[in-house]
Amino acid sequence: xxxxxxxxxxxxxxxxxxxxxxxxxxxxxxxxxxxxxxxxxxxxxxxxxxxxxxxxxxxxxxxxxxxxxxxxxxxxxxxxxxxxxxxxxxxxxxxxxxxxxxxxxxxxxxxxxxxxxxxxxxx
Amino acid sequence: xxxxxxxxxxxxxxxxxxxxxxxxxxxxxxxxxxxxxxxxxxxxxxxxxxxxxxxxxxxxxxxxxxxxxxxxxxxxxxxxxxxxxxxxxxxxxxxxxx
Amino acid sequence: xxxxxxxxxxxxxxxxxxxxxxxxxxxxxxxxxxxxxxxxxxxxxxxxxxxxxxxxxxxxxxxxxxxxxxxxxxxxxxxxxxxxxxxxxxxxxxxxxxxxxxxxxxxxxxxxxxxxxxxxxxxxxxxxxxxxxxxxxxxxxxxxxxxxxxxxxxxxxxxxxxxxxxxxxxxxxxxxxxxxxxxxxxxxxxxxxxxxxxxxxxxxxxxxxxxxxxxxxxxxxxxxxxxxxxxxxxxxxxxxxxxxxxxxxxxxxxxxxxxxxxxxxxxxxxxxxxxxxxxxxxxxxxxxxxxxxxxxxxxxxxxxxxxxxxxxxxxxxxxxxxxxxxxxxxxxxxxxxxxxxxxxxxxxxxxxxxxxxxxxxxxxxxxxxxxxxxxxxxxxxxxxxxxxxxxxxxxxxxxxxxxxxxxxxxxxxxxxxxxxxxxxxxxxxxxxxxxxxxxxxxxxxxxxxxxxxxxxxxxxxxxxxxxxxxxxxxxxxxxxxxxxxxxxxxxxxxxxxxxxxxxxxxxxxxxxxxxxxxxxxxxxxxxxxxxxxxxxxxxxxxxxxx
Numbered sequence: 001x002x003x004x005x006x007x008x009x010x011x012x013x014x015x016x017x018x019x020x021x022x023x024x025x026x027x028x029x030x031x032x033x034x035x036x037x038x039x040x041x042x043x044x045x046x047x048x049x050x051x052x053x054x055x056x057x058x059x060x061x062x063x064x065x066x067x068x069x070x071x072x073x074x075x076x077x078x079x080x081x082x083x084x085x086x087x088x089x090x091x092x093x094x095x096x097x098x099x100x101x102x103x104x105x106x107x108x109x110x111x112x113x114x115x116x117x118x119x120x121x122x123x
Numbered sequence: 124x125x126x127x128x129x130x131x132x133x134x135x136x137x138x139x140x141x142x143x144x145x146x147x148x149x150x151x152x153x154x155x156x157x158x159x160x161x162x163x164x165x166x167x168x169x170x171x172x173x174x175x176x177x178x179x180x181x182x183x184x185x186x187x188x189x190x191x192x193x194x195x196x197x198x199x200x201x202x203x204x205x206x207x208x209x210x211x212x213x214x215x216x217x218x219x220x221x
Numbered sequence: 222x223x224x225x226x227x228x229x230x231x232x233x234x235x236x237x238x239x240x241x242x243x244x245x246x247x248x249x250x251x252x253x254x255x256x257x258x259x260x261x262x263x264x265x266x267x268x269x270x271x272x273x274x275x276x277x278x279x280x281x282x283x284x285x286x287x288x289x290x291x292x293x294x295x296x297x298x299x300x301x302x303x304x305x306x307x308x309x310x311x312x313x314x315x316x317x318x319x320x321x322x323x324x325x326x327x328x329x330x331x332x333x334x335x336x337x338x339x340x341x342x343x344x345x346x347x348x349x350x351x352x353x354x355x356x357x358x359x360x361x362x363x364x365x366x367x368x369x370x371x372x373x374x375x376x377x378x379x380x381x382x383x384x385x386x387x388x389x390x391x392x393x394x395x396x397x398x399x400x401x402x403x404x405x406x407x408x409x410x411x412x413x414x415x416x417x418x419x420x421x422x423x424x425x426x427x428x429x430x431x432x433x434x435x436x437x438x439x440x441x442x443x444x445x446x447x448x449x450x451x452x453x454x455x456x457x458x459x460x461x462x463x464x465x466x467x468x469x470x471x472x473x474x475x476x477x478x479x480x481x482x483x484x485x486x487x488x489x490x491x492x493x494x495x496x497x498x499x500x501x502x503x504x505x506x507x508x509x510x511x512x513x514x515x516x517x518x519x520x521x522x523x524x525x526x527x528x529x530x531x532x533x534x535x536x537x538x539x540x541x542x543x544x545x546x547x548x549x550x551x552x553x554x555x556x557x558x559x560x561x562x563x564x565x566x567x568x569x570x571x572x573x574x575x576x577x578x579x580x581x582x583x584x585x586x587x588x589x590x591x592x593x594x595x596x597x598x599x600x601x602x603x604x605x606x607x608x609x610x611x612x613x614x615x616x617x618x619x620x621x622x623x624x625x626x627x628x629x630x631x632x633x634x635x636x637x638x639x640x641x642x643x644x645x646x647x648x649x650x651x652x653x654x655x656x657x658x659x660x661x662x663x664x665x666x667x668x669x670x671x672x673x674x675x676x677x678x679x680x681x682x683x684x685x686x687x688x689x690x691x692x693x694x695x696x697x698x699x700x701x702x703x704x705x706x707x708x709x710x711x712x713x714x715x716x717x718x719x720x721x722x723x724x725x726x727x728x729x730x731x732x733x734x735x736x737x738x739x740x741x742x743x744x745x746x747x748x749x750x751x752x753x754x755x756x757x758x759x760x761x762x763x764x765x766x767x
Contacts, residue, residue, distance in 0.1 A: 028406070031406055071528055079431075079579065089406050092408075149448065150448060151450075154453070157450075157455045163466070163553065166556065168456065170555045172450075172452065175451065180392055183233075184233065184392060184396070187229050187230070188229050188230065213454075
């Protein structure tokens with residue numbers, strides 16, 4: 001696996017974890033309120049956020065397994081989850097407004113990185 | 124004040140039960156597994172030892188979750204009966220009972 | 222205890238965490254640093270930095286090592302050669318002391334201490350004699366489980382007991398944490414005790430798989446010391462048989478034949494191993510009874526392909542070069558499990574990215590222990606609120622904990638930084654240099670600890686954290702002033718290990734300075750400010766944050 005594929009997959013694993021946790025956190029009333037004020041709630045969007053969040057975490061898992069194989073991949077994934085969660089917690093606490101743009105950027109770039117990694121690997 | 128003394132005695136009793144009693148139970152389980160598991164003896168000894176370190180913290184937590192120190196001791200003793208019997212029966216230790 | 226399960230587990234969590242906390246903080250800090258012990262050692266040997274830029278083929282390096290050992294330790298019964306790698310580009314050799322050494326009789330020190338060792342330049346085979354004597358990252362790594370200044374058996378028991386306390390603390394913490402999912406992303410700063418609890422929860426839960434893994438595997442690494450009964454039950458007094466049977470080791474004759482014979486050239490053996498394991502696949506070569514008739518050469522695969530710390534080995538007859546080991550067989554499940562567990566703990570298999578993630582998780586562990594200790598003190602202080610308001614003082618227990626907390630949490634970083642400073646400042650030619658570097662570590666820590674015990678006030682927290690921050694952040698500057706491998710040089714020459722060290726310590730230093738700054742801003746209202754004058758330790762009651 002080339003250094004480029006390596007790097008892309010590492011990035012994908014981290015970014016997807018971040019996006020995933022961002023989604024899951026916003027699905028909770030408590031954190032939605034941090035952005036939209038007390039008493040607000042995601043309502044209809046809850047399921048959608050949870051689904052997207054979970055998808056992000058699974059994409060992170062896939063990237064980790066692709067990068068490191070069946071055993072080390074899980075270890076890598078747990079590490080990516082920790083890193084992603086820490087960033088989400090800090091963003092929610094200190095820059096809540098930036099969470100959604102950050103999450104969107106992370107999600108989009110994670111998907112792009114995964115596809116690019118596939119391409120780089122195939123070539 | 125009597126209740127404080129009773130409380131502290133209870134804590135002390137449980138602490139001894141958890142640390143010493145828990146260790147004893149784990150050691151017996153390690154030995155019993157080592158003696159009885161159907162794999163090679165090296166494998167059995169290894170598995171027994173690995174298991175002991177799962178048993179130990181659980182035993183400690185259980186001791187402190189018990190409703191009374193007496194129950195904690197009783198429970199530990201009861202749990203030790205089977206592995207203790209196995210170890211005694213298979214005559215593991217030179218110089219008598221574990 | 223008539224309370225429910227949650228409450229009894231909260232009690233257990235508090236006490237196991239507190240009593241073992243200060244030692245655990247040291248263990249976590251040194252352990253986290255140990256992920257990069259090779260890089261630390263390199264940074265601490267500036268003279269070796271030049272040789273890093275050259276790539277040397279394993280065959281050439283091996284030949285140089287053998288030539289060196291033949292000259293330096295011809296009568297030794299065991300040679301150990303560690304080939305250069307990306308992380309550790311020097312060629313390392315170790316050898317057992319010659320057998321007829323009267324000094325060895327009746328000695329108590331562990332066998333390793335009696336081994337000779339030398340670090341060589343792989344291209345020339347010459348000892349990096351110019352490299353200053355230092356234990357480098359190994360000092361921190363060994364402190365992680367051997368502590369210092371005491372027989373290792375004692376320290377391993379102390380660390381082991383603390384690890385068991387830690388395991389109980391983690392498990393009871395999970396049981397007692399009521400809203401582990403709801404609180405997952407919650408952190409509310411500047412709210413006093415609530416904030417410390419949030420920080421403790423976050424650092425614990427967000428890296429929970431790591432904390433569980435690292436604690437259990439840490440115990441497993443020394444488990445036969447702590448729990449010999451399984452082996453004893455089956456093997457009675459023949460403990461050594463257990464280890465050979467477990468690893469299905471090729472039995473190497475332990476006794477030297479003392480009859481001289483030529484040592485087979487190692488290059489063909491290296492070639493065979495490389496064919497099986499790939500380019501650069503050989504990590505270590507151990508020659509037993511070199512230059513004797515029953516010599517044996519064992520080649521071990523380099524770390525990185527598999528998680529288990531037990532690397533496959535190819536064993537050859539040391540005189541004829543004929544392969545002796547049976548075809549590679551997978552270790553049996555339990556042995557494999559132990560190997561993987563130790564492997565996970567030491568993380569030698571990990572790539573750069575994984576290692577960085579482990580490091581981050583380790584830092585979270587340090588934060589978990591520190592916030593837990595501080596949380597205890599903050600909570601306990603509430604009980605003295607009335608007494609303090611009247612100008613009274615806190616109880617002895619809390620006073621002691623305040624001092625120990627500060628001495629540990631601010632003291633250990635100061636000690637580690639002082640160790641690095643000593644490496645650059647002590648004269649290169651100094652006798653007993655490694656011992657002096659260690660003395661700086663403990664001297665700095667001792668000073669900080671005395672200050673902390675004497676006056677664990679908010680001011681002292683500020684001062685000690687700031688000192689640690691300055692010491693850490695100042696390291697790249699010190700590096701610039703005392704060596705040639707400063708950040709500009711290391712980055713432009715691809716010496717990423719050196720550059721990484723400078724950058725990471727800079728970030729840690731800035732972090733400590735930031736913490737010190739936050740200690741300075743008091744959120745206490747006017748009423749409490751009056752009491753601040755009376756109470757020497759109003760520390761952290763307001764959350765220590767702006």
